[in-house]
Amino acid sequence: MASGGPEIEQLIQLLARLPGLGPRSARRAVLQLVKKKEQLMIPLSAALDRAVEAVRSCEVCGNIDTMSPCSICADPRRNDSGMLIVVEDVADLWALERAGVGAVKYHVLGGVLSPLDGVGPEDISIEALLGRAHEFREIVLAVNATVEGQTTAHYITDRLAGSGAKVTRLAHGVPVGGELDYLDEGTLSQALRARTEI
Numbered sequence: 515m516a517s518g519g520p521e522i523e524q525l526i527q528l529l530a531r532l533p534g535l536g537p538r539s540a541r542r543a544v545l546q547l548v549k550k551k552e553q554l555m556i557p558l559s560a561a562l563d564r565a566v567e568a569v570r571s572c573e574v575c576g577n578i579d580t581m582s583p584c585s586i587c588a589d590p591r592r593n594d595s596g597m598l599i600v601v602e603d604v605a606d607l608w609a610l611e612r613a614g615v616g617a618v619k620y621h622v623l624g625g626v627l628s629p630l631d632g633v634g635p636e637d638i639s640i641e642a643l644l645g646r647a648h649e650f651r652e653i654v655l656a657v658n659a660t661v662e663g664q665t666t667a668h669y670i671t672d673r674l675a676g677s678g679a680k681v682t683r684l685a686h687g688v689p690v691g692g693e694l695d696y697l698d699e700g701t702l703s704q705a706l707r708a709r710t711e712i
Contacts, residue, residue, distance in 0.1 A: 570582050572584035598619050598649070599615070647674055659686050686704045
């Protein structure tokens with residue numbers, strides 16, 4: 515039930531669509547915006563207007579930036595890395611950048627293969643990846659360890675056969691700081707299979 519006018523209710527409904535925000539969190543956020551109209555709402559509105567005009571998808575890798583090619587693809591320090599990291603989503607790319615993985619290049623698939631959801635190879639950016647493969651010595655498949663992620667990784671690996679690039683994937687297993695008692699059986703089993711010599 516709305517407590518304010520239709521404009522406030524619309525704000526709540528729009529914010530509630532964002533990941534991590536339900537109706538209650540959206541309502542709290544809107545109340546804060548309204549209470550601090552000058553400090554929050556007006557600058558946020560202006561920033562959103564600018565973003566609508568400026569933000570675009572990179573024509574090379576699929577990252578989101580204010581220019582295309584994006585700042586990562588345009589960075590000359592990354593030209594000699596020889597490594598391409600393939601991710602499912604832009605959020606994964608940003609997470610790897612925050613982790614400081616180095617001067618690498620990326621390719622955003624824009625999803626994973628999921629026949630049950632009607633997502634096939636033509637629905638994600640696999641052909642563009644195949645077109646770029648010859649530029650790299652190593653292609654790292656940094657997809658999630660879900661059934662769909664692993665299916666996508668196997669499909670891409672098959673398609674990259676003969677490209678000349680070494681295809682690798684992220685290690686799976688016990689996270690740094692993780693306690694064995696709190697891990698699921700699949701993670702423990704994978705960690706044991708992927709064990710390394712000390």
